Amino acid sequence: MNTSPQPVGTRRAPLSRWLVLGVLLIASVYFLAPVWWLLVSSTKTNADLFSGNGFWFAHFALFANVHQVFAQQGGIYWQWLANSALYAVGGAAVSTLIAALAGYTLAKYRFRGRELTFNSVLAAVLVPQPLLAVPLYLMFSQIHLVNTYWAVLLPSMVSPFGVYLARIYAGASVPDELIEAGRIDGAGEFRIFATIALRVMSPALVTIFLFQFVAIWTNYLLPVLMLANDHLQPVTVGIVGWQAQRGIGPSAVPFNIVITAAMISAIPLVVLFLSLQRFWRSGLVAGSTK
Amino acid sequence: MTTALRERAAGRTVPAGTRGTGRRRRGRPVALFLAPFLVPFAALYLAPIGYTVYQSLFRMHRSGLGLTAPTQVFAGLSNYATALGDADFRGSLLRVLLIGLVQVPLMLLIALGLALLLDARSTLFKRFFRLAFFLPYALPGVVGAIMWSYLVAPGLSPITAAAHHLGLHLDLTSNAMLAPTIGNMLTWGWTGYNMLIIYSALQAIPAELSEAATMDGCSAFGIAWRIKVPLVRPALVLTTVFSIIGTAQLYNEPAILHNVAPNLSSSYTPIYAAYDAVNANNFNAAAAESVILALLAFVLSFGFLKLVQRRGGAL
Numbered sequence: 058m059n060t061s062p063q064p065v066g067t068r069r070a071p072l073s074r075w076l077v078l079g080v081l082l083i084a085s086v087y088f089l090a091p092v093w094w095l096l097v098s099s100t101k102t103n104a105d106l107f108s109g110n111g112f113w114f115a116h117f118a119l120f121a122n123v124h125q126v127f128a129q130q131g132g133i134y135w136q137w138l139a140n141s142a143l144y145a146v147g148g149a150a151v152s153t154l155i156a157a158l159a160g161y162t163l164a165k166y167r168f169r170g171r172e173l174t175f176n177s178v179l180a181a182v183l184v185p186q187p188l189l190a191v192p193l194y195l196m197f198s199q200i201h202l203v204n205t206y207w208a209v210l211l212p213s214m215v216s217p218f219g220v221y222l223a224r225i226y227a228g229a230s231v232p233d234e235l236i237e238a239g240r241i242d243g244a245g246e247f248r249i250f251a252t253i254a255l256r257v258m259s260p261a262l263v264t265i266f267l268f269q270f271v272a273i274w275t276n277y278l279l280p281v282l283m284l285a286n287d288h289l290q291p292v293t294v295g296i297v298g299w300q301a302q303r304g305i306g307p308s309a310v311p312f313n314i315v316i317t318a319a320m321i322s323a324i325p326l327v328v329l330f331l332s333l334q335r336f337w338r339s340g341l342v343a344g345s346t347k
Numbered sequence: 348m349t350t351a352l353r354e355r356a357a358g359r360t361v362p363a364g365t366r367g368t369g370r371r372r373r374g375r376p377v378a379l380f381l382a383p384f385l386v387p388f389a390a391l392y393l394a395p396i397g398y399t400v401y402q403s404l405f406r407m408h409r410s411g412l413g414l415t416a417p418t419q420v421f422a423g424l425s426n427y428a429t430a431l432g433d434a435d436f437r438g439s440l441l442r443v444l445l446i447g448l449v450q451v452p453l454m455l456l457i458a459l460g461l462a463l464l465l466d467a468r469s470t471l472f473k474r475f476f477r478l479a480f481f482l483p484y485a486l487p488g489v490v491g492a493i494m495w496s497y498l499v500a501p502g503l504s505p506i507t508a509a510a511h512h513l514g515l516h517l518d519l520t521s522n523a524m525l526a527p528t529i530g531n532m533l534t535w536g537w538t539g540y541n542m543l544i545i546y547s548a549l550q551a552i553p554a555e556l557s558e559a560a561t562m563d564g565c566s567a568f569g570i571a572w573r574i575k576v577p578l579v580r581p582a583l584v585l586t587t588v589f590s591i592i593g594t595a596q597l598y599n600e601p602a603i604l605h606n607v608a609p610n611l612s613s614s615y616t617p618i619y620a621a622y623d624a625v626n627a628n629n630f631n632a633a634a635a636e637s638v639i640l641a642l643l644a645f646v647l648s649f650g651f652l653k654l655v656q657r658r659g660g661a662l
Contacts, residue, residue, distance in 0.1 A: 073567070077464050078471060084461055085479040088539060092482060094505065095494050111505025159384035168377045174385070181392050183588070183648060185596040187618045188641045191625055191633050192395035195402060215387045246376050275487040277599050278618070282625065293489040300493055300606050316497065319490045330485040331478075338547065 099320040103313040122317040129299070129314055136288055137295040138322070141274055143206070144291055148213025149269040153262055156216050160223020161254050165236060175224065181217035187278045194282040208283035209291070213273045219265040222340060226261035227254065264340040267333055274326060292322045396641075402634035403427065426635035435614040436636060440643065442526065443616050447594035450530040455586055457534070458541035459579075463571045465542075466549040468557075477546070480539035488536060492603040495532045500607035520608035525601075525615075532600045537593065541586040548582035549575060584655050588648045595644035598622070 090112065097114055098106060099122060105115035127134050163175050193212055197203045202211075231254050239249040255262070277293045284290045287298065296318050299310040330337065406422040430436050461480060465473055483491060497503050499519035510517040519528050552575060560570045576583075598618040605611045614620035617640040624633035 074469050074471075077467060077469075081461070081464055081470070081472075081476045084457075085476055088480050088483055088535065091491075091494050091498055091535065092486070094498060095490075098497075107503060111503075111508065155383045155387070158380050162377055162380040166377050166380075174381065177393075178388075181388070183592060183645075184392070184396075185592050185641070185644055187596040187598055188399075188637050188644075189392065189395050191621055191637050192399040192402070193391065194625065195630050195634070196395060196398055211387070212391050215384070215391050217388070217392070220384060246380075250380070275489065277489050278622070282622070293487055296493065297489055297603060297606075300496075300603065312497070312503065315493065319493045323486045323490045326487060327482070327485050330481075338543070 095316065095320050095323075098313070099317040101313060103311040106312050106316070118313070119317070122313050123321070125314055126318045126321065129310065129318075133287065133295065134292070134318060134321075137290060137292040140206075140289060141291040141293070141322075142325075144209050144213055144280075145270045145273040148210055148273045149266045151214040152216040152219055152269050153266040155214065156219030156223045156265055157227075157255065157258055157262055158250065159220045160225075161227040161231065161250055161258065163220070163224045164228035165231065165233070165254075178217045178220045182221060186276075190279045190282050193279070197283065203283055204286050204289065206289060209276075209280050209289075212279060213269070213276075216265065216269045216272075219269055222265050222268075223258065223261055226258055230261075231257050260336065260339065263333065264336045267329065267336055268340055270329070271326060292318075296322060399634045399637050399641075402631055403638050406631045407629075422631070426631050427639065430632060430635045430639060435612070436617065436620050439614050439617045439620050440640070443594060443597055446526055446530055446533075446597070447591065450533055451587065451590045451594060453530075454534045454538050455541060455583065455590065458538050458586065459545055459576070459583065461538070462542045462545040462549055462579075463575060465546055466575070467567060467571075477543070480542055482539065483536045484540040486536075488599050489603065491536050492532060492600045495528075495535070495600075496604050496607045499528050499604075503607075520604070520610070522610060525604070525608065525611055529597070529600050529604065532604075533594070533597075537590070541590070544586055545579055545582045548579040552578050580655075584652070587651060591648045591651060592644055595640060595647070 094112055097112060100117050100119040101115050102118045102121075105118075109115050159178075163171060163178075189212070194203065197208050202208050235253055235257070236249055239253050244252070274291070275293065276291075277297070280291050281294045281297070284294065287295060290298070296315060299318065300315045302310045403426050404422060404424070405419045406426060407417040408420045409417040461476075464470060465476060470476075486494075498506060501507060501518055501520060504519065507517050507519060518524065556574055556578075557570050560574055565573070596618055597616040601611060601615040601619055602622075605613070605615075613623045617636060621633045621636040621640070624630075624636060
């Protein structure tokens with residue numbers, strides 16, 4: 058028996074501690090096992106997917122699968138990844154800048170209609186996105202924007218949630234004294250925003266960019282409505298399109314290709330989440346403690 | 348920034364905390380600063396809502412032979428009557444309501460439980476568990492849905508295969524199992540996200556509160572139930588509202604599951620039904636269905652907010 062001094066909590070209830078650990082372990086198996094299945098399955102040949110243990114490796118064919126994913130349908134997977142990157146980076150960058158300016162203005166200026174503006178932004182956060190996708194499609198088809206990059210880019214550039222975060226952050230972290238000092242130095246209002254406020258708000262900007270990037274990268278309904286041309290589609294729509302071409306026939310896409318393609322498309326987001334943890338956590342905190 | 352604009356904005360706007368002094372010297376270009384957001388916001392958020400309502404009041408009139416272009420005629424509320432009279436659409440509303448009634452409380456209970464366990468002082472490997480629970484959210488929803496569709500697909504599913512070894516005949520894509528399967532996909536994807544929101548709120552609780560309660564002889568469970576849970580109420584309300592809205596927009600999971608479960612109808616959820624109407628070139632029906640769903644989502648989420656606000660403790 059170890060008699061060295063231990064913190065009170067660990068000595069008092071070792072059983073409940075193991076119980077807690079057990080529950081957490083079971084939960085993590087539930088959350089991790091499907092991801093493990095995806096990783097293992099992306100290394101299998103199409104035939105091996107249907108036989109043997111789904112959670113363990115068979116013949117290792119990961120590189121062949123990856124090669125096949127990028128060769129399928131004339132190498133269109135590259136195009137899909139590039140499209141996703143264009144939509145996500147372009148949409149997130151523009152929406153972040155616009156949201157920062159709007160949030161800063163709502164936090165730091167008093168004007169008539171301020172509360173009304175902010176309340177409609179808040180209400181917009183609660184509007185289910187797919188409900189906008191169908192009418193947007195109707196509108197865009199009237200003005201012939203359907204089947205263009207703009208059909209997905211334009212809606213991605215507006216982020217009410219970003220304005221909400223920007224306002225909270227600007228209100229809490231940009232001191233009025235700093236703005237006043239800028240005015241005394243003779244700086245214009247926009248210059249004060251661009252040189253002083255933006256710098257102070259930079260952690261919030263990363264958070265807004267990240268949330269919007271993820272929202273655009275994972276969006277499915279809007280692009281699937283807007284883009285019939287598969288050369289304009291993002292990777293989410295492309296993969297589901299492959300999955301739908303199941304069965305037999307010349308255009309059938311084998312399961313291992315769909316699985317490996319899905320696995321590859323998840324990598325950018327997982328990397329982004331892992332490397333920028335502190336930013337998305339601060340965003341979640343801001344969202345929960347308003 | 349032109350002086351004219353500054354002049355125009357002057358008087359109407361006063362900077363926060365500096366009422367009076369700054370006002371006389373120069374105006375604040377509020378309108379100019381808000382325009383880059385408000386113009387696209389109006390065009391891409393407010394206009395679609397208005398346009399949907401407008402479209403839902405019309406229908407296309409096609410001549411018998413279909414040789415001339417169809418004309419749009421005012422239809423009053425007949426699209427709404429058609430949508431609500433459609434047993435499939437009503438079924439989709441009811442289905443989503445039932446899935447939400449079971450899945451949302453279950454998911455939030457699990458999220459709350461996991462957050463409390465992670466918050467307990469003596470818990471080991473917190474960082475690992477936090478990341479493990481959150482990982483599903485970091486995967487694109489479509490990837491998660493494709494993955495689960497294969498995990499339940501007959502012939503491919505390792506779950507069905509394992510059950511078969513135990514002598515059980517399990518078909519997770521059968522009609523009876525579709526709702527639990529979709530509920531599971533939602534729970535898997537969103538529990539970690541909700542857990543993290545609740546966990547963040549838990550961490551904001553001052554440690555002295557728990558310590559004082561421990562001194563008074565309160566058990567760990569008592570502290571969790573009597574002190575921590577009431578204090579993270581705002582986070583629970585927020586996650587509930589988000590979950591209600593999320594359930595209303597259920598589309599990806601059933602649409603992707605349809606690829607391995609052909610018996611899943613294309614009016615399984617309201618959004619799915621509306622999308623199907625768009626595909627059938629029946630925009631007006633899609634608009635009416637969208638408005639009905641929007642109203643329902645609005646009534647449910649705001650109704651919930653009002654309910655908890657009335658019971659004390661605002662969001």
